[in-house]
Amino acid sequence: MRAEYPKIERASADRSASAGAEASDVNYPQLDPGDIATLFDRARLRMARELRGLTQVQLAKEAGSVTAASVSQFENGHSKPAASTLQRLALALRVPPSFFAAPARPPAQDEVNGFFRSLRSTAPRDRQQALAYVHLARELTLEFEKHVALPELNLPRVRIEEGQPLQAADIEQAAARVREHWNVPPGPVQNVVRLLERNGIVVVRFRVSIEKVDAFCVDFPDRPVVALGADKGLRDRSRFDAAHELGHLVLHGSGERAGTRIIESQAHEFAAAFLMPVGDIKDELPDHLDWPAFLRLKAKWHVSLAALLVRAKTLGVMSEHTYAQGWKALSVRGWRRVEPGPLGNPEAPVLLQRALDLMEKTGTSFAEFIGHSGLPEADIRTLLSRDVSERPRVEF
Structure with a gap:
């Protein structure tokens, strides 16, 4: 009979103790x-x-x-x-x-493709190192699942047939479908990273001294992994990165065409539509360069000024001429590098750390887990650490 493992969304030590003991009875010679x-x-x-x-x-x-x-x-x-x-x-x-x-489980494919932003500007060794890091995150996740029940993968797919053109309206509909499937209420997404994790997608921040590797994802069949750069300390850009990688998982799947300009553009359009739905934001966008208004929208939607500017042009609110003037203004003021109106620390992944906490509450220590799994302890600690943290939440 299959053991019932404690679920991560029900992290009660009292309720999970017996299940944890059952999961820990597995013999690890x-x-x-x-x-x-x-x-x-x-x-x-x-x-x-x-x-x-x-x-x-x-x-x-x-x-x-x-x-x-x-x-x-x-x-x-x-x-x-x-x-x-x-x-x-x-x-x-x-x-x-x-x-x-x-390990006693089916291996991942030897050659698994990741969605890297630019294959030409990223050295093969850097990509290999980043992919190895994500493979390790998958291994860690599968080891945790021997002890606790993680959220099941709940990811709607909108597949694009090879050679089939994808219109902007199709991408808007795909983003709306995901929001509806995940029961995201109208308006801004409260926490993109947490939303991905609640729906079974593993999110990590990689810290392996890779300077030229931006955010990327790998669509493993059992559980996709999204890797966000640890050096990108901007909440708005990090949220957009997470939504961009979600777009790859929803639209593109296996990564066979990863790195092309078309694929990256589609993921960008998906991220914009997912974070700023047309029906919710179109009437709020100014048709002229009202920077105070854009800053207020940045604070509300937690996206960058640049993303808002592009969205205003994409939805037909802003003219091509005004849009071009907006980008010139961003460059002149240095806002393409550092925007005004900082939003705080990036959203932090919590799924793997909560899995560890629950596992320890149910009777398996971290030391025992490392010994049983054979995984490298220093690298696992790096995966689980949080070099950026969200503001502590006031609880009532």
Whole structure:
């Protein structure tokens, strides 16, 4: 009989104690080096290497007594490393040796595409490192699901057939459909990140010293992951990033056409329509450059002045000439880099941290979890940390 795990939206320690004990009864045998070598998972080796930003040649040098050709053979599945070699690789990659043992679940695809903003301006190694980070977030999520029940994935899809043109009205309707499906009331979205998490989408902020990688997402079949840049400390832009990645998940799916100008433009249009529905905002937008009015709208809708300017032009409220003058004004005043009217810290993901909190309340400590999962502790702590935080909420 399937164990009933405590649900994350019902984080009562009293009600969840018995279920947590049941989930913790799973037997986690400690693997010896020979077992790890036998169960070696080549995808885990590649993930760890790319997470550290190393080439196969660099890893061979770091590990010592291992050649780049051997590393390539290990990752291609043509051979398996001996237990002693695994120990050296684990030390060089700063992961526990048990990390290399294949998990008891279907693996993710070896080649999974992420929706990166610009493939030309992003170095392949940076993309690989960012993707490895997101793969680790997926692994962490699946390990948590052995102990607690996360929100089920609830994501409506609006698929676009290859070669089929997508009109602006179609994107507006897609955004409206998602809002309706998620029961979002008219007006501004209170918290975009929290909305994604409540509907089963994992959101993380990546902190892996990748300067040129902007927000991106990966549409894993079991649970999509949205990665937001930790260095983007602007609430309005971060919210737009989250809505942009949602647009990719809703409209584009697998990522086969990721990085093209058309795909990115469609995701931008979706984000604007999702955050600023035409029926709610059109009558509020000024048809001239009334900056105080735009600042008031920024404070209400929690979007940037630039996004409001584009929305006014897209909805036919503002003329092309006025729109062009608006962009010139933004440039002259330096507002394209730093806008007036800051909105505070970006929205912070909470799903994974709440999963950890609930798991610990139901009897499994973080140390036990790390030991059982074989995941690298330092990287998991980085995934769970919050370098930006929302303002504390006053509770009554």
